[in-house]
Amino acid sequence: MAQLIGALGIWNTSATRHTPLEDAQGIFSGSLVSALGLYVLASAGLLTGSTAGIAFLLHYTFGVNFGLAFFLLNLPFFYLSLKRLGIAFTIKTFVAIGLTSVLADVQSRFFEISSIHPAWAALLGGLLLGFGLLALYRHRASLGGVGILGIYMQERFGIRAGLVQLSVDMCVLAxxxxxxxxxxxxxxxxxxxxxxxxxxxxxxxxxYIAL
Incomplete structure (x- = not known):
């Protein structure tokens, strides 16, 4: 029982270190919530920024599979991740991107949003993506792309990741x-x-600083 409690991180005596099981549930949960946020946005025909926004543009314009486009667009950023943020971050981010890409494509098989006002979709989708990304960030992972750049800028120069992301997102949405x-x-x-x-x-x- 003591080993199970330790693996789950319950009453963890190290406040700044996640257990592997904590990382696994955090990455899965963050990916699932992020995929749900993307699905809400897509249900209203909306976009978002970063590589997900580019994937949405390709999907809406050319009918390209969103999940596949999202995964492929993130591949070039893994070099920066590996070089600047380490192999552990890179592996966890790769897993998160793969999970989110798959989950975003299979959401409609489990439930369907038949009607949603775009204003509500923007609010709900934005918040869900925010919660998903926050979970990933706190387990030293991201959804790639500008997220990798944002975390690097925050850790290296003290510029908040959200502000970096917002700047790039405005360019994509323009x-x-x-x-x-x-x-x-x-x-x-x-x-x-x-x-x-x-x-x-x-x-x-x-x-919040976690390893």
Whole structure:
């Protein structure tokens, strides 16, 4: 029983170190919640930023499979992750991206959102993505792309990851004006702002540092 309690991290005497089982549940939970957030956005035809936003653009414009596009777009960022953030972070991020890509594609097999107002989708989708990313960040993982860059900038220069993400997201969403309607872009911007403000407020290295 004592070994099980230790593996689960219950009453863990080391406040800054996660057990492997804690990391596993955190990465799975973060990936699942993130995939749900992406599904909510997609149900209203909205986008988000970073590599997920580019994957949405490819999906809406050319019919490319979202999960596959999301996974492939993140591959170039693994070099930065491996070089700057270490092999453990890189492996956990690779797993998180793979899980999120698969889960995002299979969501519709388990339930379907038949109707949702785009404003509510932006709010709910942004918050779900924020919660998912926060869970991943706190277990030393991310959803790749700008998330990797954001964490590196925060740890190296003290620039908050949410602000880095927000800057890039605005560029991605600006490009969306060329492939979709202005209302869709506006609601998508709302979702991106909700996501990144949530991360900016809640993900601070001086409040939570875990290994």
């Amino acid at each position: 490009a969306a004006f060329f492939v979709t309607t202005p209302p869709v872009v506006i609601y998508s911007v709302v979702g991106a702002v909700v996501l990144n403000l949530f991360l900016t407020i809640n993900h601070r290295a001086d409040r």
